[in-house]
Amino acid sequence: MNDKVTIVGIAGGTASGKTTIVRMIKEKFGDDIVVISHDSYYKAHNDLSYEDRSRLNYDHPEAFDTALMIEDIKKLKNNEAIDMPVYDYTIHNRSDATVHIVPKKLIIIEGFMILENKELRDLMDIKVFVETDADERLLRRIRRDMVERARSIDSILTQYIETVKPMHEQFVEPSKKYADIIIPRGGENITGITILEEHLKHMMD
Ligand code: ADP
Ligand code: C5P
Secondary structure: OOOOOEEEEEEEOOOOOHHHHHHHHHHHHHHHEEEEEHHHHEOOOOOOOHHHHHOOOOOOHHHEOHHHHHHHHHHHHOOOOEEEEEEEOOOOEEEEEEEEEOOOOEEEEEOOOOOOOHHHHOOOOEEEEEEOOHHHHHHHHHHHHHHHOOOOHHHHHHHHHHHHHHHHHHHHHHHHHHOOEEEEOHHHOHHHHHHHHHHHHHHHO
């Protein structure tokens, strides 16, 4: 039973270093942490073919089942376990698996669109935005998506120009104003991350 639950949101553009920073915080807090990724709540599209799914806009708020994510976060806050969906980027669809998550003292909500939704934002005790230059993010995304998400260079570049960049400008960049802390340069910024970790320790006391 956790008497007090602290919820931290970690936002930032695609490939800005959110996952890297979450990994670093996890190393510090170990068993006290649960990580809920917005991407796990991408809507399922079992009625569409792979070709049709690959053409969807995955950078719009409507791509996510954020209502289900909010429901699950509220359950964790109330000390109830959840079965979190699992998303498979290689097939552009939700997988059949789920992950059983038990409540912990610190909940990290991670995702590029999490500060855009007011109800979700209002659940957070502290809001962080990871800021990395767009050209670095694109370079990192190309490498990651080819290696980890089974994408071709052409598909990555087309998607970036048609949806990722315009949606970033429309939804992600403006949501930065809701952040309490901005961490420039992502996972390289050891000082910024250490200050965040110290603050989280203090909040959890
Ligand atoms: P996000 O979760 O914001 O999409 P990640 O932390 O997963 O970002 O980083 C995106 C990609 O960039 C990953 O492949 C990661 O290994 C790589 N990466 C992250 N930080 C750095 C860095 N400082 N220098 C080089 N590559 C990095
Ligand atoms: O980890 P990151 O924040 O980069 O993950 C979000 C990105 O995943 C979005 O920019 C979206 O374009 C991409 N995505 C994708 N294919 C999917 C689902 C999400 O390329 N099927």
